[in-house]
Amino acid sequence: MKITELQFPGCFLIESSKFMDVRGGFVKTYHKNIFEENGIKIDLAEEFYSVSRKDVLRGMHFQLPPSDHEKLVYCMNGSVLDVFLDIRKNSPTYGQSMGIELSGENARALFLPRGIAHGFLSLEDNSVMVYKTSTVHDPMKDCGIRWDSFGYNWPVSAPVISDRDTKHSTFSEFNSPF
Numbered sequence: 001m002k003i004t005e006l007q008f009p010g011c012f013l014i015e016s017s018k019f020m021d022v023r024g025g026f027v028k029t030y031h032k033n034i035f036e037e038n039g040i041k042i043d044l045a046e047e048f049y050s051v052s053r054k055d056v057l058r059g060m061h062f063q064l065p066p067s068d069h070e071k072l073v074y075c076m077n078g079s080v081l082d083v084f085l086d087i088r089k090n091s092p093t094y095g096q097s098m099g100i101e102l103s104g105e106n107a108r109a110l111f112l113p114r115g116i117a118h119g120f121l122s123l124e125d126n127s128v129m130v131y132k133t134s135t136v137h138d139p140m141k142d143c144g145i146r147w148d149s150f151g152y153n154w155p156v157s158a159p160v161i162s163d164r165d166t167k168h169s170t171f172s173e174f175n176s177p178f
């Protein structure tokens with residue numbers, strides 16, 4: 001397991017070893033000690049997953065304080081372009097976004113701290129995204145920023161998005177509490 005801090009402080013790329021044999025594959029997605037040795041502390045409270053068709057775009061999501069949380073995300077099957085946006089006002093990378101491909105094949109995961117908005121574009125059918133979070137879902141604090149409002153160059157013109165995701169504030173309208 002190789003863990004690298006990204007250019008956004010507190011965001012980490014986790015590259016897990018994938019063991020293959022005649023039966024298929026094996027991937028370890030969380031190891032408390034290795035994570036903590038690399039500066040990642042997450043008390044797991046919930047786990048969930050979504051399944052998306054090609055060109056589905058979900059995001060950009062986060063929970064507001066006091067229900068904000070750390071998030072460990074990975075793609076167990078298929079592939080996605082995972083995109084995250086720094087909305088921490090005191091961060092040197094505030095307002096910046098970056099994208100990383102996650103797939104069942106590359107077995108990468110991302111650790112995202114509080115104050116990072118998260119979304120992804122599904123690059124193929126049956127892309128399964130798994131999340132482990134440090135607080136439980138709080139519908140009253142579940143919040144978002146419009147996917148097309150912060151300058152990220154998504155490689156899709158007409159993504160499939162939820163009704164909720166069309167209604168988020170734009171990045172410039174949003175007054176970040178982080």
Ligand SMILES: Cc1cn([C@H]2C[C@H](O)[C@@H](COP(=O)(O)OP(=O)(O)O[C@H]3O[C@@H](C)C(=O)[C@@H](O)[C@H]3O)O2)c(=O)[nH]c1=O
Nearest residue numbers: 048050058059060061062118119120131136137162164
């Ligand atoms: C996120 C979530 C949703 N739900 C419900 C609400 C709704 O009825 C249904 C689908 O929710 P959504 O449309 O918000 O699902 P989705 O758009 O897939 O939400 C996810 O998007 C990505 C980008 C993230 O980063 C995740 O943290 C999460 O916000 O599931 C829960 O019960 N618990 C949860 O933790």
